[in-house]
Amino acid sequence: MPDTPKHPPFKLIGKNYTTPDLVAKVTGKAKYAEDYRADGMLFAKLLLSPIPHARVRKIDASAALAMPGVKAILTADDMPKPADALTDLGARIPANPLGERGLTNEPVYQGEPILAVCAVDELTCAEAIEKIRIDFERLPHAIDPLETLRPGTPNARVEGNVWIRPPVPKGQQAPPPQVKELKWAEADFAEIEHGRLPMGKLHPDGVDVAPQSDEWSFGDVDEGLKKADLVLDETFTTPNTSHQTLETRTAMAYWQNGKVYVHCSTQSTQPTAPAIARWLGLVDDKGQPDVSRVVIISEYTGGGFGSKITSAISAIIPAILSKKTGAPVMMRVSREEEHFIGRARPSIQGRLKVGFTKEGKITAVDMFVILDNGPYDPQGDANNSGRMLSLMYQPPAMRWRGVTVLTNTPPRLSQSQPGGFQGIALMEPVMSKASRKLGIDQVALHRMNAPEGKAPIGAAPPGGKRAYVTSAYIKEALDRGSEMFEWERRKAMPKRSGTKARGIGVATSCFVGGSVGFDGLFIIKPDGRITVQSGIGNLGTESVTDSHRVVAEVLDIPWEKVEVVWGNTSKNLPNSAPSGGSQTTHAMTRAAWATAHDAKKKLQEIAAKDFGGNPEDYEVARERVFRKGGGSGMTLAQAAKRAIELGGVYDGHEVPAGISPYTKASVQALAGQGLLAVAKDTMPRDGVTHSYVAGFAEVEVDLETGKYRIVDYMAVADVGTIIHPRSLGGQILGRSTLGIGHAIGQKWVYDSHYGIALAKRFHYNKPPTILDVPAKMTWDALDIPDPETPVGARGIGEPPVGAGCCAILNALSDALGDDIFRRAPVNPDTILASLEAGRPMQEQFTAHI
Amino acid sequence: MPEANTGDTPKGLSRRNVIKGVIAAGAVSGAAYLFRGSMVRAGGAAAGSVERLVTLNVNGRERRVDVMKQETLATTLRYKLGLTGTKLGCDRSECGACTVLIDDVPHYSCSILTHTARGKNIVTIEGLAAADGTLHPVQQGVIDEQGFQCAFCMPGFIMATVGFLKVNPNPTREELAHGISGNLCRCQDYDKILTAMMRGAQLSRT
Amino acid sequence: MAIVRDIMPAFELFQPANIPDALSLLDRYGSEAWVLAGGLDSFDWLKDRIKRPKVVVDLSQVSELRGIRDWNGGLEIGSMTTLTEVVRDPRVQAKFSILSTGAEAAASPQIRNQGTIGGNVSQDTRCWYYRGGWKCYRAGGNICFADTPTAINREHAIMGADRCVAVNPSDTAPALIVLDAQMVIRNSHGERTVNAEDYFIGPDIDITHMNVLKPGDLLTAIRIPATWAGAQFYFEKVRDRQVWDFPLLNVASAKFVSGGNVDRIRIAVNAASARPLRLTEVEDFMRGKQPTPQMGDTAGKIAVGPADPLRFNGYKIPMMRNLVKRAISGVEEAKWA
Numbered sequence A: 001m002p003d004t005p006k007h008p009p010f011k012l013i014g015k016n017y018t019t020p021d022l023v024a025k026v027t028g029k030a031k032y033a034e035d036y037r038a039d040g041m042l043f044a045k046l047l048l049s050p051i052p053h054a055r056v057r058k059i060d061a062s063a064a065l066a067m068p069g070v071k072a073i074l075t076a077d078d079m080p081k082p083a084d085a086l087t088d089l090g091a092r093i094p095a096n097p098l099g100e101r102g103l104t105n106e107p108v109y110q111g112e113p114i115l116a117v118c119a120v121d122e123l124t125c126a127e128a129i130e131k132i133r134i135d136f137e138r139l140p141h142a143i144d145p146l147e148t149l150r151p152g153t154p155n156a157r158v159e160g161n162v163w164i165r166p167p168v169p170k171g172q173q174a175p176p177p178q179v180k181e182l183k184w185a186e187a188d189f190a191e192i193e194h195g196r197l198p199m200g201k202l203h204p205d206g207v208d209v210a211p212q213s214d215e216w217s218f219g220d221v222d223e224g225l226k227k228a229d230l231v232l233d234e235t236f237t238t239p240n241t242s243h244q245t246l247e248t249r250t251a252m253a254y255w256q257n258g259k260v261y262v263h264c265s266t267q268s269t270q271p272t273a274p275a276i277a278r279w280l281g282l283v284d285d286k287g288q289p290d291v292s293r294v295v296i297i298s299e300y301t302g303g304g305f306g307s308k309i310t311s312a313i314s315a316i317i318p319a320i321l322s323k324k325t326g327a328p329v330m331m332r333v334s335r336e337e338e339h340f341i342g343r344a345r346p347s348i349q350g351r352l353k354v355g356f357t358k359e360g361k362i363t364a365v366d367m368f369v370i371l372d373n374g375p376y377d378p379q380g381d382a383n384n385s386g387r388m389l390s391l392m393y394q395p396p397a398m399r400w401r402g403v404t405v406l407t408n409t410p411p412r413l414s415q416s417q418p419g420g421f422q423g424i425a426l427m428e429p430v431m432s433k434a435s436r437k438l439g440i441d442q443v444a445l446h447r448m449n450a451p452e453g454k455a456p457i458g459a460a461p462p463g464g465k466r467a468y469v470t471s472a473y474i475k476e477a478l479d480r481g482s483e484m485f486e487w488e489r490r491k492a493m494p495k496r497s498g499t500k501a502r503g504i505g506v507a508t509s510c511f512v513g514g515s516v517g518f519d520g521l522f523i524i525k526p527d528g529r530i531t532v533q534s535g536i537g538n539l540g541t542e543s544v545t546d547s548h549r550v551v552a553e554v555l556d557i558p559w560e561k562v563e564v565v566w567g568n569t570s571k572n573l574p575n576s577a578p579s580g581g582s583q584t585t586h587a588m589t590r591a592a593w594a595t596a597h598d599a600k601k602k603l604q605e606i607a608a609k610d611f612g613g614n615p616e617d618y619e620v621a622r623e624r625v626f627r628k629g630g631g632s633g634m635t636l637a638q639a640a641k642r643a644i645e646l647g648g649v650y651d652g653h654e655v656p657a658g659i660s661p662y663t664k665a666s667v668q669a670l671a672g673q674g675l676l677a678v679a680k681d682t683m684p685r686d687g688v689t690h691s692y693v694a695g696f697a698e699v700e701v702d703l704e705t706g707k708y709r710i711v712d713y714m715a716v717a718d719v720g721t722i723i724h725p726r727s728l729g730g731q732i733l734g735r736s737t738l739g740i741g742h743a744i745g746q747k748w749v750y751d752s753h754y755g756i757a758l759a760k761r762f763h764y765n766k767p768p769t770i771l772d773v774p775a776k777m778t779w780d781a782l783d784i785p786d787p788e789t790p791v792g793a794r795g796i797g798e799p800p801v802g803a804g805c806c807a808i809l810n811a812l813s814d815a816l817g818d819d820i821f822r823r824a825p826v827n828p829d830t831i832l833a834s835l836e837a838g839r840p841m842q843e844q845f846t847a848h849i
Numbered sequence B: 001m002p003e004a005n006t007g008d009t010p011k012g013l014s015r016r017n018v019i020k021g022v023i024a025a026g027a028v029s030g031a032a033y034l035f036r037g038s039m040v041r042a043g044g045a046a047a048g049s050v051e052r053l054v055t056l057n058v059n060g061r062e063r064r065v066d067v068m069k070q071e072t073l074a075t076t077l078r079y080k081l082g083l084t085g086t087k088l089g090c091d092r093s094e095c096g097a098c099t100v101l102i103d104d105v106p107h108y109s110c111s112i113l114t115h116t117a118r119g120k121n122i123v124t125i126e127g128l129a130a131a132d133g134t135l136h137p138v139q140q141g142v143i144d145e146q147g148f149q150c151a152f153c154m155p156g157f158i159m160a161t162v163g164f165l166k167v168n169p170n171p172t173r174e175e176l177a178h179g180i181s182g183n184l185c186r187c188q189d190y191d192k193i194l195t196a197m198m199r200g201a202q203l204s205r206t
Numbered sequence C: 001m002a003i004v005r006d007i008m009p010a011f012e013l014f015q016p017a018n019i020p021d022a023l024s025l026l027d028r029y030g031s032e033a034w035v036l037a038g039g040l041d042s043f044d045w046l047k048d049r050i051k052r053p054k055v056v057v058d059l060s061q062v063s064e065l066r067g068i069r070d071w072n073g074g075l076e077i078g079s080m081t082t083l084t085e086v087v088r089d090p091r092v093q094a095k096f097s098i099l100s101t102g103a104e105a106a107a108s109p110q111i112r113n114q115g116t117i118g119g120n121v122s123q124d125t126r127c128w129y130y131r132g133g134w135k136c137y138r139a140g141g142n143i144c145f146a147d148t149p150t151a152i153n154r155e156h157a158i159m160g161a162d163r164c165v166a167v168n169p170s171d172t173a174p175a176l177i178v179l180d181a182q183m184v185i186r187n188s189h190g191e192r193t194v195n196a197e198d199y200f201i202g203p204d205i206d207i208t209h210m211n212v213l214k215p216g217d218l219l220t221a222i223r224i225p226a227t228w229a230g231a232q233f234y235f236e237k238v239r240d241r242q243v244w245d246f247p248l249l250n251v252a253s254a255k256f257v258s259g260g261n262v263d264r265i266r267i268a269v270n271a272a273s274a275r276p277l278r279l280t281e282v283e284d285f286m287r288g289k290q291p292t293p294q295m296g297d298t299a300g301k302i303a304v305g306p307a308d309p310l311r312f313n314g315y316k317i318p319m320m321r322n323l324v325k326r327a328i329s330g331v332e333e334a335k336w337a
Helices: A022-027 A122-131 A186-194 A221-226 A272-279 A313-325 A335-341 A381-393 A420-438 A442-448 A474-485 A487-491 A549-555 A584-611 A636-646 A661-670 A725-744 A761-765 A800-816 A828-837 B015-023 B031-035 B073-080 B137-145 B154-167 B173-179 B190-205 C019-032 C042-047 C083-088 C090-095 C097-104 C109-114 C117-122 C173-178 C280-286 C293-303 C316-329
Strands: A042-048 A054-060 A070-075 A113-119 A133-138 A162-164 A178-180 A215-218 A230-237 A251-256 A259-264 A294-297 A329-331 A348-356 A362-372 A398-405 A500-512 A519-524 A530-533 A562-565 A618-621 A624-627 A633-635 A675-680 A690-702 A708-718 A778-781 B053-058 B061-066 B099-102 B105-108 B121-123 C012-014 C033-036 C055-058 C068-071 C074-078 C182-187 C190-195 C218-224 C232-238 C249-258 C261-270
Touching (some): A022 B137, A022 B154, A042 A122, A042 A335, A070 A313, A113 A313, A113 A335, A230 A420, A251 A313, A259 A313, A272 A294, A272 A313, A313 A329, A348 A381, A362 A420, A381 A398, A381 A420, A420 A442, A420 A500, A420 A725, A420 A800, A474 A487, A474 A690, A487 A500, A519 A584, A519 A661, A549 A584, A624 A636, A633 A636, A690 A800, A725 B190, A828 C316, B061 B073, B105 C109, B154 B173, B154 B190, B154 C109, B173 B190, C019 C033, C033 C042, C083 C109, C090 C097, C097 C173, C097 C249, C117 C218, C173 C232, C173 C249, C249 C316, C280 C293
Parallel strands (some): A042 A329
Antiparallel strands (some): A042 A113, A054 A133, A070 A113, A162 A178, A230 A348, A251 A259, A251 A329, A348 A362, A500 A690, A519 A675, A618 A624, B053 B061, C074 C218, C182 C218, C232 C249
């Protein structure tokens, strides 16, 4: 194995510490959105559509409005026009005319909010809602994505049943996606009888689509499959799973002096302000969101997992009601409401044809997926499932095809490892089966097909070359994991004893691990302390403070002298990465690094001004800037005072070019308080940043009940330099357990005839409990720095999910053999029925069972 | 139907008042909440009829509070007594975020009527630390191990652990997992939580 | 009328201090009154605003309903005794450990700390159509939504269905049937006792109720005779998640074996039907036979004879067959090296 890079010894990075938010959390003082109170605060509650697809003909709210205590009613007619959205990575997508508006006159799923009632308390709201009469015109509904592709079946929206991306006219922005009707031939569905996913056309005839939007490829797939010694043709289905953050998307809002103050639950602090502005229609004359009119307060958020990247559109409902009523409005979102508006990971039904040589090398992958998108904006999961598969298993040839189908089920949104999870979950059962068919060890099979170094990912853009990653050390993770897990010992153990079967499984998983280009901002105060302005959200990953450890590391100042300001956009924060897609640790350690070096440069310049010589003659350490090798110098406190005297760039009165307008405004507000460090991350990066996890599991199955127990789980992460071991370990095992939930129980259940959700809330959706996982699990991380980022750290939030789920699935297959299950989750019913019948007994193609 | 918008600044709401109000948790919510009449016109007071004004013993203090008949303890704590450390995750006994101790026994405060808890000792997350700010050993265990992520489940987990340790002060990791299994963590940080709670158990014994 | 969930409607609340006061309140308000024990089942109905009682009679202050007392060599358990109290009681553990095991298998620690034995046996079904407010047979309508071509019914009944296919979800019920418990019911006219087996009713008898309680009735205690004290017990519950979840199926058995042969045996399963089922045919078959895995296997087959599965619950047939086998001959545990 080639030598792997090493990071220099650090004083703070890689060490455990107590995060500054923890005492407030353990004493109950930490305030989440629903914990705020305001004088005269009113309450709001939603009226949800009882039917999956309808048109509101008439609303009669007269009896409700006549009730004492009822203050206002908000309907879709009061909502601002559809607004532009921000992606996971902060890119703007132009407003989709078929996008969500928060309230609707054409509900497209059961549970979609139709109106909100505002009253003096929630009980009054509820009683008022019960007095409202709505005249609905029922429209046909579609719950099952495969079913709606059959000829003559209903569409989820009046406009059709699939999303397509139209071609981008030359030199223009991409137009919004469009909904079209796509129906396959009845003959296409004959495949179902053979347990294989039908593969009809990707878009309606005569419709132009953007290149690579529903099909891409690289290499010669046909040739690859032809020369393979083993070709597997497997169909698998991943579940729809609600994010089910423990804190719902509650929000409280009020207006003051033309500004709206929104106390909301959000993954990202600073990036939420433009999102709320846009949803509220608060735009400046250039059409940009007017963030000067929005203040976001979110010091603590009770989980997001991708469902609250920039809070939620529902947060504007109390804001608009507050404007209407002239009082603060709290909209406590109940668990029932959260089930419908709280977002979910979309299911993918996928079919993979994979060729292997007899030695186990993958020769080609032909992938076809159907994404159950729900009724609103098209999700990237279908495309991402192919892209991540192409990275994780490095096929020399691959074709990906995907259809994004609309259904009348709650809106989907990115969930930890969006698309990547589904891609891994479709492929791992193939790896598991190939391992048995070829007689090759699971770890060896994964290892020989794993990426290494600057491995390629995805298809080349038209006329371009394939992209590649910054680094990949997953082979090292597999090696370390096999050793720690004692893979060989476990493999040698018997598989059956008494009424139990035992199996072991390994899975590898990957996802985007960071973005670039954000700003950092901090001040060295005249008392020698540092105040870091953090625009990062506090959703529990601790990146809100972990990232800023870099500042103290670079400047060699004790962490105790660093204060982090966070959680309130009126506190002059810099342009920060949205905390989604595991960008933050990578993006914001880079920004912190760049900003710390800006401070260092300013300190050296100040010293040179006062003591002579060149700035490079000075170094910064031990809370001082001093001449290298000893001699004259000053403390950081003294330098801060000098910065104020010098003014200009030193104390923020002069703003450097290149930083974002948002950061610029914050710098101007903070100018004159000390030595102000500000910088945008413009450092080079060769490749796209991804992180990797290898998961190992052992299960024991009770053959008489179908019930199984996870005996052990372990994960090894390749996420670059470790910043904060305890929070990293929490993420690795926490996100693994989210994945395990997808294997052992989480799902939706619908009665397709009525289009009504049967499984709601925690009880029926079944997120894992503490007793569903081993009482002790283990993790490790390679701590090999990524060569394309100065600190070497990448994000971790995503790849454990696929590793967790698929290590369990593969262990089950190891215990039970092929074809016991063809979809996840796998429960006792499936195992027992299939064992009993000697063939797969799971209904494979019916959605939401 | 909806009235027209009338401008940005709500009447009678000065910036100062709003800010003051936001800081002061525990304001009693709307008036209609308090004065809603009885559902049943009982012919004279029946045995077992319930007074709305009750005295609750919360965190060692007697608190007089006006409680509706159907009000749950979680609502009273959060909206009448300003004790917002107790979280509502599901309001249905399905997550444990609202766990408090009633006479030392962990209960889901979302699923018990406040009137049922009258005359009992109620302890919430706010009542664990000593008056001088010294943390309860179980709280300290979380600090020592950086337990939990988003921490919305944390108050419930801590209260469940404190309650369980009163019955079994020296549990194994597995026993503790069983003891606090009525609490859900959606960051799914169970491993680190158990480590932190085991540390808390250890600190509780010393 | 628009539907809204998660807000409990206002009601009048009474907290009687003794049984006569409780009974008089129940008489006074008749079908408008709702009896509140631990509340874990009740609050779901009330918060969903599906059941709208005008009056709630909270039994929490009736101390005589709580506690475990010696009774005729057996035990009398007050209906308001919590599941945790049942689990921890040394007399229950010593004589009728199957009841502790069953009670501990229910729900979660906090629910067991508040949920009562009376509530656990008297709780309503969890059929997701019925609990979702669908107007089905059980809710007074004329259709079973869980038994249509598109119905999702993996948790529903495999036997004893009559129009409604809901199941009884109690984990303590089969243990009480096995122990030959007697349910003590009081109303303003007096007291009567009903065998645990007869306390539960299927849709063929009353499609809107799961037990024999009528308005005005109060389950005050459960008496467990000495009959089965010291028997060999077996209890097993299969569920999806190890906390909170109701059984996919559970089984309870008690047996006395002499000379290698079964002398006396009782066996019951729950979540297979709208009422917990005592398997008398299996008991008759096993009497005088050796409790071997082979016999258990045959007994299991007898047990599932009447099964008539729905689209998604066929797995319950082998599961019940195997659980019955285990209840007779035990589990063949794995011996890993």
